Amino acid sequence: MSEVKLKLGIPGKYEERVVTLPEGEPKPYDADSKLSVVGSRHPRLDGFAKVTGQAKYAHDIRLPDMLYAALLSCPHPHARVKSLDTSAAENMPGVKAVVAAADQHVRFAGQYVAAVAAETLEQAERACRAIKVDYEPLPFVVDLEEARQPGAPKVFDNRDSNVRAADPTERGNLAEGFAAADAVVEATYKTQVQTHACMETHGLVAHWEAPDKLKVWSSTQGTFAARDNLARRFELGAENVEVITEYMGGGFGSKLGLRDFESAAVELARKAGRPVHLMVDRKFEHLSTGNRPNSVQVMKAGCTKDGKVTAWQVDSYGTSGIGGGAGVANPSVYDFPAVRKTSADVYTNAGPGCPMRAPGHPQGIFAVESMMDELAYKIGMDPVEFRRKNNSHPIRDAEFELGMKAIGWERRNQTPGAGPGPLHRGIGVASGRWSNVGERRNSRIQVRVAIHPDGGVEVENGAQDLGTGTRTIVGLLAAEELGLPVEALTVKIGHTSYPYGPASGGSSTAPGLAPTVRKAALLARRRLFEVVAPALQAQPEQLECRDGKITVVSDPGKTMDWKRACGLLGTTPINELATRSDNFDGWQAEAAGVQFAEVEVDVETGRVRVLKVVVVQDCGTVLDRLTAESQVIGAVIQGISYALLEDRILDRTTGVMVNPNLEQYKIAGSWDMPEIEAIMYDAAIGYNNAGVNGLGEPPVTPTAAAIANAVYNAAGLRMRELPITPWRVLAADAARRGGRS
Amino acid sequence: MTTPFTYLEPAGLADASRLARQEGAMLKAGGIDLLDEMKEGLVAPEKVVRLSALKGMDRIEVKNGKLRIGALVTLATVAAHKQVREHARILAAAAGQAATPQIRNAATVGGNLCQRPRCWYYRHEDFPCRKKGGDQCFAETGENRYHAIFAADGPCHIVHPSALGTALAALGGQILVFDGQKSRSVAVEQFFALPSVDVTRENVLQPGEIIEAVEIPSAKGKKSAYHKQRERLAADWPLAEVAVVYEVKNGAADGVRLVLGHAAPIPWRCPTAESYLSGKKIDAGAAAEAARLAMAAAAPLAQNEYKVPLFTVLIARALMAAEKGEPA
Numbered sequence A: 001m002s003e004v005k006l007k008l009g010i011p012g013k014y015e016e017r018v019v020t021l022p023e024g025e026p027k028p029y030d031a032d033s034k035l036s037v038v039g040s041r042h043p044r045l046d047g048f049a050k051v052t053g054q055a056k057y058a059h060d061i062r063l064p065d066m067l068y069a070a071l072l073s074c075p076h077p078h079a080r081v082k083s084l085d086t087s088a089a090e091n092m093p094g095v096k097a098v099v100a101a102a103d104q105h106v107r108f109a110g111q112y113v114a115a116v117a118a119e120t121l122e123q124a125e126r127a128c129r130a131i132k133v134d135y136e137p138l139p140f141v142v143d144l145e146e147a148r149q150p151g152a153p154k155v156f157d158n159r160d161s162n163v164r165a166a167d168p169t170e171r172g173n174l175a176e177g178f179a180a181a182d183a184v185v186e187a188t189y190k191t192q193v194q195t196h197a198c199m200e201t202h203g204l205v206a207h208w209e210a211p212d213k214l215k216v217w218s219s220t221q222g223t224f225a226a227r228d229n230l231a232r233r234f235e236l237g238a239e240n241v242e243v244i245t246e247y248m249g250g251g252f253g254s255k256l257g258l259r260d261f262e263s264a265a266v267e268l269a270r271k272a273g274r275p276v277h278l279m280v281d282r283k284f285e286h287l288s289t290g291n292r293p294n295s296v297q298v299m300k301a302g303c304t305k306d307g308k309v310t311a312w313q314v315d316s317y318g319t320s321g322i323g324g325g326a327g328v329a330n331p332s333v334y335d336f337p338a339v340r341k342t343s344a345d346v347y348t349n350a351g352p353g354c355p356m357r358a359p360g361h362p363q364g365i366f367a368v369e370s371m372m373d374e375l376a377y378k379i380g381m382d383p384v385e386f387r388r389k390n391n392s393h394p395i396r397d398a399e400f401e402l403g404m405k406a407i408g409w410e411r412r413n414q415t416p417g418a419g420p421g422p423l424h425r426g427i428g429v430a431s432g433r434w435s436n437v438g439e440r441r442n443s444r445i446q447v448r449v450a451i452h453p454d455g456g457v458e459v460e461n462g463a464q465d466l467g468t469g470t471r472t473i474v475g476l477l478a479a480e481e482l483g484l485p486v487e488a489l490t491v492k493i494g495h496t497s498y499p500y501g502p503a504s505g506g507s508s509t510a511p512g513l514a515p516t517v518r519k520a521a522l523l524a525r526r527r528l529f530e531v532v533a534p535a536l537q538a539q540p541e542q543l544e545c546r547d548g549k550i551t552v553v554s555d556p557g558k559t560m561d562w563k564r565a566c567g568l569l570g571t572t573p574i575n576e577l578a579t580r581s582d583n584f585d586g587w588q589a590e591a592a593g594v595q596f597a598e599v600e601v602d603v604e605t606g607r608v609r610v611l612k613v614v615v616v617q618d619c620g621t622v623l624d625r626l627t628a629e630s631q632v633i634g635a636v637i638q639g640i641s642y643a644l645l646e647d648r649i650l651d652r653t654t655g656v657m658v659n660p661n662l663e664q665y666k667i668a669g670s671w672d673m674p675e676i677e678a679i680m681y682d683a684a685i686g687y688n689n690a691g692v693n694g695l696g697e698p699p700v701t702p703t704a705a706a707i708a709n710a711v712y713n714a715a716g717l718r719m720r721e722l723p724i725t726p727w728r729v730l731a732a733d734a735a736r737r738g739g740r741s
Numbered sequence B: 001m002t003t004p005f006t007y008l009e010p011a012g013l014a015d016a017s018r019l020a021r022q023e024g025a026m027l028k029a030g031g032i033d034l035l036d037e038m039k040e041g042l043v044a045p046e047k048v049v050r051l052s053a054l055k056g057m058d059r060i061e062v063k064n065g066k067l068r069i070g071a072l073v074t075l076a077t078v079a080a081h082k083q084v085r086e087h088a089r090i091l092a093a094a095a096g097q098a099a100t101p102q103i104r105n106a107a108t109v110g111g112n113l114c115q116r117p118r119c120w121y122y123r124h125e126d127f128p129c130r131k132k133g134g135d136q137c138f139a140e141t142g143e144n145r146y147h148a149i150f151a152a153d154g155p156c157h158i159v160h161p162s163a164l165g166t167a168l169a170a171l172g173g174q175i176l177v178f179d180g181q182k183s184r185s186v187a188v189e190q191f192f193a194l195p196s197v198d199v200t201r202e203n204v205l206q207p208g209e210i211i212e213a214v215e216i217p218s219a220k221g222k223k224s225a226y227h228k229q230r231e232r233l234a235a236d237w238p239l240a241e242v243a244v245v246y247e248v249k250n251g252a253a254d255g256v257r258l259v260l261g262h263a264a265p266i267p268w269r270c271p272t273a274e275s276y277l278s279g280k281k282i283d284a285g286a287a288a289e290a291a292r293l294a295m296a297a298a299a300p301l302a303q304n305e306y307k308v309p310l311f312t313v314l315i316a317r318a319l320m321a322a323e324k325g326e327p328a
Helices: A047-052 A121-129 A144-148 A174-180 A223-233 A260-272 A282-288 A361-378 A383-389 A394-407 A470-482 A509-536 A562-567 A625-644 A703-715 A726-736 B013-020 B032-039 B075-080 B082-087 B089-097 B109-114 B163-171 B271-277 B284-295 B307-324
Strands: A002-008 A015-021 A067-073 A079-085 A095-100 A112-118 A132-137 A163-165 A169-171 A183-191 A203-210 A213-218 A241-244 A276-279 A295-303 A309-318 A339-346 A423-434 A446-451 A457-460 A489-492 A543-546 A549-552 A555-561 A574-579 A591-602 A607-618 A675-681 B006-008 B025-028 B047-050 B060-063 B066-070 B174-178 B183-187 B210-217 B223-230 B238-249 B252-261
Touching (some): A067 A121, A067 A260, A079 A112, A112 A260, A144 A309, A174 A295, A183 A361, A203 A260, A361 A423, A361 A703, A383 A423, A394 A591, A423 A703, A446 A470, A457 A509, A470 A489, A470 A509, A509 A549, A509 A562, A509 A574, A591 A703, A607 A625, A625 A675, A625 A703, A703 A726, A726 B307, B013 B025, B013 B047, B013 B174, B013 B210, B025 B032, B032 B109, B075 B082, B075 B109, B082 B089, B089 B223, B109 B163, B109 B210, B163 B223, B163 B238, B223 B307, B238 B307, B252 B284, B252 B307, B271 B284
Parallel strands (some): A067 A276, A607 A675
Antiparallel strands (some): A095 A112, A163 A339, A183 A295, A203 A213, A295 A309, A423 A591, A446 A457, A446 A574, A543 A549, B060 B066, B174 B210, B223 B238, B238 B252
């Protein structure tokens, strides 16, 4: 144990902290750290491999004798499988194995009921259609409001109703809060179901190397979770299951567990005695692999005329289909003195929701930040000033300043909707939040660093790269400790034969891995210094490594280049395994971000164009400025798409999704993209030795709200329902003019 | 899902027509729409007749004041071609804004005119709708935000997807149809057919008939405009599409052809608005009144009422853009 003094905070608000660290822990990054590689703008180490097609995704795996699997889905939203006859399918050309789902009670249209493996995908698909299933259709409900009604068809027979309410929460005195308010707004906000729409659909390639030895190339967010799930499901020792995810094409939270249809592919491989390739098609991806639940948020809030929110009331409900977890992050971002909240999950006969990039947050913050805007306009206060009066986060407060400057906040409409002609421009603001400094599930994370006698360095951790640039930041952190260019290192990730790594959920990968990489690299460096010190006639602690050289700090003439130094190892490489240390107390564990959107609204056609989005976002230490900005930009793209376009549409009469494709399930394309300015706000936050907070999720949380608020500032139309489509804008405009709505 | 098929290479147009008459045969030009339909399991041709190699059908020429575009010319070529831009600029605009660059480089004029509707019930194998021989139109009581606001008696409420169809109807184009022995010329309005004629088809082509070319009277010197509104700026079908062509005689509009796309199961002409405009100087007032007249007979479904104000403004804007000579 040792004590170190750290300078944490942001310019103008630094604090000195003394923290106690376990033995072997590197000195945490703080405001005075001088970093050369970490925090630079470094292109992704695997960018070239990805854009040239050299990178092999699970989709790309081709093994000798490999079969292809296809899935049969139920066309009914609710049915019992009376009988399932696979005999005709089994006799079709090329078919090698057929399996049926264990669950004979189907609760949504698209649910997997059987799978076929054949020599070609076409043969497997044709054989699926030859499976004879006799369904007994049952009453169903897909509409959120209908499902809440007494007497609605029940999704689960063993429940009293489709509504599962959470315990209400209350803090402060709501009645007093409203009594103290000078202005009160009541409004209902609604958000839609969004699907993850991963570029690489779900699936895996399963290969039984022996009857008790399984190797799987999986498109997963959690290599080790997948391994453990497979081991349990197929009653194998974890040591006999190998999961490989060297590259993956997006998950957004939907690839955290092993799915029944993925197990089916592994079962097919066992039955057929040959490797099986299953990557689901786009339709199945939309229907069955998860989604962001919808929400209805019935709200009432009050504030004083000088801008302090005094009372906040929200009753929310939403459907996660046959799943749970439709709760919303409302209230969020701000601290209010009096809050009452109720929320409920409503079951419907639709595909199960699952975690999606900041679960509960984009929908909750859309309502929170819309309501904040409505209150600000109601009392005639600058919307940024109003937010700052209710914000207690020092980073967010500083970010507002930067954001206002970058967007040109003074250009906003003083009178929303004013001005002649159909085209109106305006600017809106919203704040986001998230928090993951790596405390929760990362205690077992380990990283191995090897230094070879020929000078080569390997950095190993078995976690996958969800697409955020994990490989690159691991390389940069190790390069920083070893004083080498990152290109001199070999980073090995995405394989369960490497040391244990985290699942990429909750923005936990970087805060889990970064401090462990530093620690392993430091241990390896110390071992190398012990070997090199005698040759430089110095003590190990007198050495430093920088620019590919090991040098005596006090006597720079005594120096040795990296390769020669490693040669002193003889034949034995250095091999250091570090385990992640517990977090220590830091400065700000919650990541803050603000976003400003500028839009143009055509009130005659209802078309909303986003012209510019400015993001100011903190994530503690910025490990690679380029990949960090790229994550922010990607989040904004997804946020714009959520705000204006994406919508899973279930046919009200049949319960079947009518847009299970990428044609009518509309995702914003390059032409819809505005200029996106990502400003990373550097903060020294502590908590872990790299001072890293998660970044994958926070920047997606406020985008839709910022756009809706910009539409109001532009056109004077308050859009309380997502997506903000032309017909909703036209209806809002008609309602304002007193016409039909 | 695709099923096995025999790929047939015709020796010429007559041979293609003969092969197409065989049981289970379908024609393929660019293949964009056919492959979509095969993958969804909507069609499973046993024989696919490849048209792409046919000689002479990928030419564009101007003769006797008429622009002739072969059926195998790609949308990308239509969009970029100097003579198309000169004689039928709204056709170039319609072709250039359709779909995506990849599709425009493969999709053909003939294929664009013959493509099947994008109605999500039609395109989904689990909906046995009237167009597929079933006995109901799911859009009538279902999700109909993108469906037709005209021809309310159905019995099918698709909107015709062809951007070229809308522009060609406004240009007064003719479609040259080869019947196996000879070609006949069909006016664009006679080519497309309402569901009340035959709900399973969108045009008058008989088995074995093939579009050979389209012919367009030169619109050089005429006023014209093509406007559309999409949710996405690219790779999206229009919510509403307007094409207008007219001449100016003595300062007033003459021979006005105003056609709406994504409004009805066929490119939808607006005769009342057209006759109102004839002989009038087109200004903001006249444009607004014409738009109102064009929408007077609209009968929207439960979710597409927004199309009425949307078309109203697009028609007025298109007329004013044409009058001012703005780029198509």
